[in-house]
Amino acid sequence: MPDGREVERSPTWVARDAEVVWHGFTQMAAYPDNAPVVVERAEGRELIDVDGRRYLDAISSLWVNTLGHRVPELDEALIDQIGRVAHSTMLGNGNAVVVELAEELRQVVPVRGAHFLFASDGAVAVEQALKMAFQYWLNRGVVRRNRFLALGDAYHGDTVGSLSLGDGGFSSSLFDPLRFPVLRAPGYADPEWSTKACRAVEASADQLAAVVIEPLVQGASGMLCAEPGDVAALGRACRRAGVLLICDEVATGFGRTGTLFASEQCRLEPDLLCLGKGITGGYLAMSVTVASDDVYRAFLGEDLGPETFFHGHSYGGNALAAAVALRHLRLFTEWDVLANVRARSAQLSARLDERLGAHRAVAAVRLRGLMAGVQLMSPGPSARWGRRVSAAAVRRGVLLRPLGDVIVVMPPLTVTAGEIDRIVEVLGDAVDEVTG
Numbered sequence: 111m112p113d114g115r116e117v118e119r120s121p122t123w124v125a126r127d128a129e130v131v132w133h134g135f136t137q138m139a140a141y142p143d144n145a146p147v148v149v150e151r152a153e154g155r156e157l158i159d160v161d162g163r164r165y166l167d168a169i170s171s172l173w174v175n176t177l178g179h180r181v182p183e184l185d186e187a188l189i190d191q192i193g194r195v196a197h198s199t200m201l202g203n204g205n206a207v208v209v210e211l212a213e214e215l216r217q218v219v220p221v222r223g224a225h226f227l228f229a230s231d232g233a234v235a236v237e238q239a240l241k242m243a244f245q246y247w248l249n250r251g252v253v254r255r256n257r258f259l260a261l262g263d264a265y266h267g268d269t270v271g272s273l274s275l276g277d278g279g280f281s282s283s284l285f286d287p288l289r290f291p292v293l294r295a296p297g298y299a300d301p302e303w304s305t306k307a308c309r310a311v312e313a314s315a316d317q318l319a320a321v322v323i324e325p326l327v328q329g330a331s332g333m334l335c336a337e338p339g340d341v342a343a344l345g346r347a348c349r350r351a352g353v354l355l356i357c358d359e360v361a362t363g364f365g366r367t368g369t370l371f372a373s374e375q376c377r378l379e380p381d382l383l384c385l386g387k388g389i390t391g392g393y394l395a396m397s398v399t400v401a402s403d404d405v406y407r408a409f410l411g412e413d414l415g416p417e418t419f420f421h422g423h424s425y426g427g428n429a430l431a432a433a434v435a436l437r438h439l440r441l442f443t444e445w446d447v448l449a450n451v452r453a454r455s456a457q458l459s460a461r462l463d464e465r466l467g468a469h470r471a472v473a474a475v476r477l478r479g480l481m482a483g484v485q486l487m488s489p490g491p492s493a494r495w496g497r498r499v500s501a502a503a504v505r506r507g508v509l510l511r512p513l514g515d516v517i518v519v520m521p522p523l524t525v526t527a528g529e530i531d532r533i534v535e536v537l538g539d540a541v542d543e544v545t546g
């Protein structure tokens with residue numbers, strides 16, 4: 111009986127939860143039967159449920175957590191900021207801690223002369239980038255460049271604009287009547303994707319506002335990985351064609367792939383960069399669209415004039431989130447987090463290959479940094495292998511959540527060698543149990 115607390119509470123909690131909370135990407139009719147974990151608190155990289163059971167957070171709470179939970183330095187930054195102000199609007203006014211955050215981010219983002227428009231979710235950072243790219247050309251008097259090119263298997267979020275860029279996963283085709291059409295080049299699953307995308311950019315340059323990519327890894331489509339050189343080639347094609355490049359690093363940003371931003375490995379200097387998820391280490395909702403100085407300057411003009419970017423969200427630039435994000439960014443250097451990502455990535459890659467590389471139920475293992483996907487050779491969607499393998503891992507104390515039949519392994523960036531071994535051991539046993 112952990113902590114001397116009462117046990118046997120979860121049926122109540124699950125029932126109470128299902129009664130009032132509508133969970134995203136979840137069939138609520140089946141929710142209570144799928145043994146959901148109802149979290150009460152956390153310690154380090156472990157989540158603790160209402161019954162005191164512990165789970166290693168091997169999905170970083172949907173890819174947002176970087177340094178673990180309840181990091182004393184981040185807690186302190188949050189408490190310190192609460193003593194000043196929790197939030198004040200960014201519309202036409204400023205906030206000191208947001209200025210400090212933007213100044214320090216400007217030193218590290220791969221965007222020339224960066225300017226920051228803050229929001230709260232990744233999809234909104236993408237939405238803002240789309241509108242900025244669209245208006246950029248209009249502000250410059252160019253009317254024909256109003257289309258976007260996105261890749262096959264892309265995922266950029268669930269708002270209608272970001273959904274339009276996405277390539278129809280997660281039943282989004284249902285919303286086809288609402289989605290605007292985009293030009294589509296193949297995604298990273300096609301070995302020729304880069305050549306084909308470069309050709310598409312050249313062919314449609316005069317109509318394209320921007321090309322939108324997830325540099326290096328298409329995460330939500332199952333950790334499909336690209337070679338940095340291929341991504342770099344697309345970046346050069348955009349430059350040659352004078353088309354804006356939007357890099358969506360909502361998933362890959364803040365150290366996930368072994369560098370602070372995946373764009374660095376691909377030698378990209380995007381005109382617009384979308385960040386979210388890891389920006390506050392998984393503490394608070396914050397995202398940001400980063401614009402190059404060239405893009406930003408196209409919006410300068412008369413007060414309230416037509417060049418103005420008329421877009422902003424109530425909680426954009428929240429001061430509590432900014433204070434945590436600032437401390438988080440400094441901790442990356444102080445703790446040399448990227449060195450751990452690289453070492454643990456090499457270990458995770460080797461262990462997954464050893465344990466599952468030749469497993470007859472495994473079709474592929476893909477990994478960049480601490481973003482990994484184990485693709486199961488499923489007999490079909492009705493077998494629900496992804497779901498069942500994850501559930502078997504959860505029963506063993508490792509929290510996993512699949513993307514279809516791809517098991518995602520995405521631990522916090524401070525994960526230890528022992529924890530990597532444990533994750534792979536548990537995943538291996540879970541695969542054996544389900545696939546028999």
Ligand SMILES: Cc1ncc(COP(=O)(O)O)c(C=O)c1O
Pocket residue numbers: 230231232233234236265266267268324329330358359360361362386387
């Ligand atoms: C590449 C990418 N862009 C955008 C998003 C959407 O972010 P959010 O869920 O914060 O809206 C995601 C979420 O997984 C993502 O992976």
